[in-house]
Amino acid sequence: MSIKTISSREVYRNRWTSVREDVIERSSGTRGIYGVVDKEPACIIVPVEHTPSGDSVWLVRQYRYTVGGTYYELPQGGWEQNIGADPTVMAHGELAEETGLRAGSMKRLASLWIGYGVMRQLHHVYLAENLSQGEVARDAEEEDMTVHRVAVLEFESMLLDGRVMDNCSAAAWAIYRVWRERNPT
Amino acid sequence: MSIKTISSREVYRNRWTSVREDVIERSSGTRGIYGVVDKEPACIIVPVEHTPSGDSVWLVRQYRYTVGGTYYELPQGGWEQNIGADPTVMAHGELAEETGLRAGSMKRLASLWIGYGVMRQLHHVYLAENLSQGEVARDAEEEDMTVHRVAVLEFESMLLDGRVMDNCSAAAWAIYRVWRERNPT
DSSP states (O other), X not given: OOOEEEEEEEEEEOSSOEEEEEEEEOTTSOEEEEEEEEOOOEEEEEEEXXXXXXXXXXXXXXXXXXXXXXXXXXXXEOOSSOTTOOHHHHHHHHHHHHHOEEEEEXXXXXXXXXXXXXXXXXXXEEEEEEEEEOOOOOOGGGTTOEEEEEEHHHHHHHHHHTSOOBHHHHHHHHHHHHXXXXXXX | OOXXXXXXXXXXXXXXXXXXXXXXXXXXXXEEEEEXXXXXXXXXXXXXXXETTEEEEEEEEXXXXXXXXXXXXXXXXXXXXOTTOOHHHHHHHHHHHHHOEEEEEEEEEEEEESSTTTEEOEEEEEEEEEEEEOOOOOOGGGTTOEEEXXXXXXXXXXXXXXXXXXXXXXXXXXXXXXXXXXXXX
């Protein structure tokens, strides 16, 4: 089915987000409206360390104003103005800013849409390996952020018990798990 | 860190979504704005069939206007007015509406936030088992939807090759995979 856009008007914009309301027409001829939240692409990073005693993953923990809670999550983010930005450069930048980690290897595993029922935002999922520690340089919004290295089994417990409630982190983990099974270390 | 709300104004509303711009103050005393997209809770269902030749999962495929593409995804959705709705009733309803499937067992595995960088919407992840076929009853927005039963390995290929690009479906799959390893059939 193609859905035609009959008209479109912007109803809100700030530095990070814009919202439009489109009048649409379905192939059946019926019309309706669609509210769409537009955001620039972002990236999420799965930073994995392989050790003889098992794999671990680096997480950050921060207060999320939108939902009023503090959660563990995978490092992620986007730039305000990133039209044309190389997503791999963005992934290196976000990882370093939030955790201080430098990745010797940064591989894009997949790209997903975030909440495409209402949003248009692409999320690039990266695997970061060969990690070394450097300086942290967080945004003002991230001033409360803490960094944690946890065993994979512990991270997976967090997904089930509510310490991680970020669907972007869960989605990135699915991509990593499936990819890893097909590309063993 | 607590972030205080100094003021809040609604900037947009339709039947499914509302958007507000809040003036906020961080614990450091700096002020800023936060655009927040509010949506009622929704649910996503992982409908799994266990057969001697391997497990399979039921997917739907539809055009997603927000991103202008047609994708496979897990059955999902919410009700326009669901304040106080029982999410398990919602999960049975969404699965039946979109696929015609009736689930003898419907178990909530986790609840996640969808895109909490900008949105406040809770997503309940359900495992549906003991499936039987019934009638389909789709919304007007879903009139192009098709239903597909695919082997688990094929679904996981779809996550890596772009046929599935829905981060909610990927997230639900992570929850299911992790839960299943701890609760074998």
